[in-house]
Amino acid sequence: MKQTISFLVVIFFSLTSAHAVKVELKDSHEVYKEFLMLSDFFGGIDPAKDQDILEAPNKGESKHYAHDWVRQLAENFGLSWAPSHYKGITLSRHDGLSTKVNAQDVVREYLTQHHPEKISGGIDVSIEASSQYLLLKGATEPKLTNFSWMGDQKFLVTFDVGGHEKKIKGCLSTMVLIPVLNKQLEVGSIIEKEDLEFKDFPSNKVTKNMIQDEKELIGKTLRRKSAKVGDMLSVHDIISPIIIKRGDLVTMKVETPTVVISTRGKAQGNAAIGQSVQVMNLESKRLIEGVVKDSQTIIIPVVGH
Structure with a gap:
């Protein structure tokens, strides 16, 4: 059986090169393996240099990796990752009973391979939440069987989901950095700078009530228990103390x-x-x-x- 990999031991064998590899932090997502790899955290990792780095969360559980931890990870492996705002990532371990695949991830990977110019410069895939996840039995991966543009940055994609055809509409959207909670806070808590990090959201999902400036959150009191880690906060979620x-x-x-x-x-x-x-x-x-x-x-x- 594969032995538990110590993060400190892995650092000793970290990637080295004359020039740091430029990478981007991935969006929070679900993983299926017992061990996490560099590519679970970053996009742009050379497959030949990808490797296991630490144990994944227990099945059915999630773990959030905060900005400072991710930054240290990038430094230890000689990766160039320098966001202008605090950003972290949450990785969820699949429960082993069913498969829930994020269609956005599949479409993003397809576009990265076939139309990389379409998702550069802060542009990313946006799919309605009601259609965002594909559910399968077992560990079978969904197959993207057809992709077509519908004009105005909109697309229609067809998946083979366990032998059944599923069509999903989506679009490309400019991404906006929004401050979000990086830990669960109790109602009545005063929000401090260290409680926040930044996360990308499609601009078409950011309404006028969503708070985009962290200065509007710091020092405010959380008034709703529905405010979750990684979600956008609205003016209705907070009050001045x-x-x-x-x-x-x-x-x-x-x-x-x-x-x-x-x-x-x-x-x-x-x-x-x-x-x-x-x-x-x-x-x-x-x-x-x-x-x-x-x-x-x-x-x-x-x-x-």
């Missing part, structure tokens, strides 16, 4: 270009920075609405300013 709570004593400020007036008040509700909240003036007992500036200050708007 509450920094003023009902009953907090705060400073109420009225600011104009020439005058600043301050007094003490008591917050009548919970609010985050930039949100409105009612506050009671401790001297007059009047309720006034203001905007939260920080954890101790509420700005009272001045009519006409």
Whole structure:
């Protein structure tokens, strides 16, 4: 039986060459073998130099390999991989009972071999989620029997799936780097920079509510448990953290270009920075609405300013 391969031992036998081999990190996908190879992580690996590097996850389980781990892997094997954003990869081990093949991977491999000019420069294959996976019994691979262009970067592909014909429509789409969670967070967690990495998504799948700038996520509170590792996050998945709570004593400020007036008040509700909240003036007992500036200050708007 093949012995477990130690990652440290493999590093000793890593690929060496005068010029680093340029590679691209693959999308997250499913694997079927007991051991992971370089080609499971990177596209552009010379088949003659491909090799096992570590044990795969247990059957039916997944493991996420974060950006820093992947970068170290590339360095150890003399590979040139230098993304401008944090990116990782999740590899899932097939359960051994059924076969679920990503049609996008099959079409991408076909185009790489037959039409490489079509998927260069940030262009990739996009297939609707409802048709994306091909299910087979056993470990039989689906066969791509026909590929035809339908114009405007759209295509129709025919698969032989266990003796049955299946036609799938798709298109080529510009890929957009989107910040995603690299670990599962609990609802109420504050999102930090190290909780994020970047992942490519087809531009036609990125809606106006999806967050494309990591600055809009860092420091925000996760509000939905449905937010999953590797999925795009929408403006509905997060809220600004509450920094003023009902009953907090705060400073109420009225600011104009020439005058600043301050007094003490008591917050009548919970609010985050930039949100409105009612506050009671401790001297007059009047309720006034203001905007939260920080954890101790509420700005009272001045009519006409």
